Structure formats: C-alpha cells, structure tokens
Amino acid sequence: MISKAHILLAIFALCSNSQLASQEVEGNTTPGGFALIPVFSFDQPSMRFGLRPIAMLDELANSGVWLGLVGIDLLTPPGHYLVTKNNHYDEAHDDWVDITVQPIKHDLRPSRTITSRIEEYLRNALTEDAADDTAKELVGEWQQSRFFSFPFLVPIAQGIMDQEAVGTYVRYPSGKLDLVNALFVRTNDISTPIIAPSGGIIHKIKQPEGRLVNTSIVIDHGQGVFSILRGEVFPDVVVGDVVEEGAIVALFTTEENPELEGTWGLSWQLVLNGDLVDPSHFLNLNLSGYLQKLSSDAEAHYFAIQAAEQISMVQKESDALEDAPVSQTDNAVSTAAAPVSPTANPATNAAGEATAE
Secondary structure (H helix, E strand, O other): OOHHHHHHHHHHHHHHHHHHHHHHOOEEEEOEEEEEEEEEEOOOOOOEEEEEEEEEEEOOOOHHEEEEEOOOOOOOOOEEEEEEOOOOOOOOOEEEEEEEEEOOOOOOOOOOHHHHHHHHHHHHHHHOOOHHHHHHHOOOOOOOOOOOOOOOOOOOOEEEEEEEOOOOOOOOOOOOOOOEEEEEEOOOOOOOOEEOOEEEEEEEEHHHHHHOOOOEEEOHHHOOEEEEEOEEEEOOOOOOOOOOOOEEEEEEEOOOOOOOOOOOEEEEEEEEEEEEEHHHOOOOOHHHHHHHHHHHHHHHHHHHHHHHHHHHHHHHHHHHHOOOOOOOOHHHHHHOOOOOOOOOHHHHHHHHHHHHH
C-alpha cells in the first residue's frame, strides 16, 4: 500500500532531480571556448578532463556549489567528451559529465601534426630555462591557489585602437607555427603600459638572444590557467613576482626601431588546462547572474534532500511501530483486564447451571 509519506517522498525526489537536471553545462562550448560545470557539494570536489585536473571556482562554496572550468582547444573536433567528477577527494566512485562541443568554422585542420606542434609550442612556452632556478620552482606545479577572477582585463590598459580574436594556422610546407588562438591588441600610444589580465605569479620571461622583439611574459594565474603576452616590450617584472589584476608588467619599446611611428601590437594567449582557448571569451564574462541562479537552485536542491530525509525517517518510524511484535506479557495483562461475558467460557457456564439445579 502506498502511503501519503511515500507520495511526498517521490515528489521531493522529483524536485531534486529536476534541479540537478537544470544545471546543464554553461559557457561557450565551441573549439577555443570553455565549459562551466556546476557541482553541488559542501566538500571541495575533484574534477579532471582526461588526466589533467581543472580549475574550480569557489565563489559559492559556502552555499554548496562549485564550478569546474574546462578549456576546449581550438583543434577539438565536434563531439561528446567526458569530464570525470568526484564530489569528495576520498571517494572511490567517479561520475562523468558529458560536454558537447559544437562545430565552428575555422581555417585549421585538426591533424595530428598540428596538434603535436601546438603541444610542443606550449611546452617551450611554459617550461623553465635550465639556468633559471626561480622559474624551476614554479614549473609543473599545480597551483592549488587561484589568483584569477572574472572578467579578465585587456592587457593594454589605454589607447586601444583595434583588437581581434583570431585563430591562425601552421604554414606549409615550412611547418612554421604561428600564434594559435591569440587575441591581438594594437595601440598608437607607445606610453600605454601592458598590464596583467588577472592576478597571478610571473612564471617565465623569455627574450630571444637578449633582444626585445617577440619578448614573452608568462603569468601563472593558478589552477592550470596561464597568460602568454608577446610583443616588442620591455619587462617591468621578474620571475616569481606576484601581480594583481591590472598591475603593470611591461612597457612598449622602440629600441629595435627608434624612428618607428604608428601602432604597437601585443598578442595575448590564454592556456586553460593545457589547451589554448580564445581569451576574448573571458573579457566580458560576468558570472553574477549565473551564480545567483545557481545559489537559488542549490537552496532548493538541498531543501528537497533535507525534506526527503525527514519524510523517510518518519516513514521508517511508522513502519517500525506497525511491524513491532506484541509480547506475551501484554497479552496476559489484556486478558486479565478484559470483562468475561456469559458466553465467553462454555465450561464455566455449564458448571454454573449444574449448581443451580
């Protein structure tokens, strides 16, 4: 027999499941984009994309909500990909979240050759110089601390003349690797400083043969997020410096061409979980509305779980009382206390009739 408590329990379970189902993957799930994966848990969850851990946003951790941040490389073919999710670090059981990568039109062919060259480029960009002990301490470490926040800033603070997000390609037959998934920012004001797009640690500075052409500055934003800034710039920081969002990290220079007039350019690449993503996605990424909705959904989710647990507890107590056996002592007391009717005991009635005769 289905009780009222069972019906209420089913209703609360359906409400809870609908809240979970509504937490779909957000973001720009196209090649070069990113995915936001919500997890309802009061303990910090563990999430991996392949074998690599991914960044976790903890803005709503006190409300029992975490957000996984997954990068989708420009060369990722459209299709379904799985992210491993574990609500607790010490749990043996893993869950999986499906990410559907949407197709996008670009000039890149997702070939093994291009992919391997991009991976080689990233290794060269992010690994330390052999003689640089300071950088060596930072390379290869998973920065548990997260220094970045949203939205990111354009790395040229003022005088922006033009900016465009482009995906370039590997040239054939030379095989020269151009910048892939870079945001090019140009200015006509040489005094404009180059700033940190978000907080982080200066991870690496590379100047080819001591020259300023194509100087690269790598900022480790924590949890697998890196910015690579490249251009004809003079670094104003050293490896190991901690910088805040908007801090000056370099200045443009005319050392190579003192008489140069016109525009100066800077390329900005963003590495997320080992994948190159389009930095422009992070410039206007305001999560306040999305986080507010998640907070409301989480409150309803946890309320449904708590209510379902209370109803289940009441139902178990009710079932236990109904199924409890009646003891012999209780039977004896009940029999002694009950009044005896004239027809209750035939033997006693017969004896009474004989005495009367």
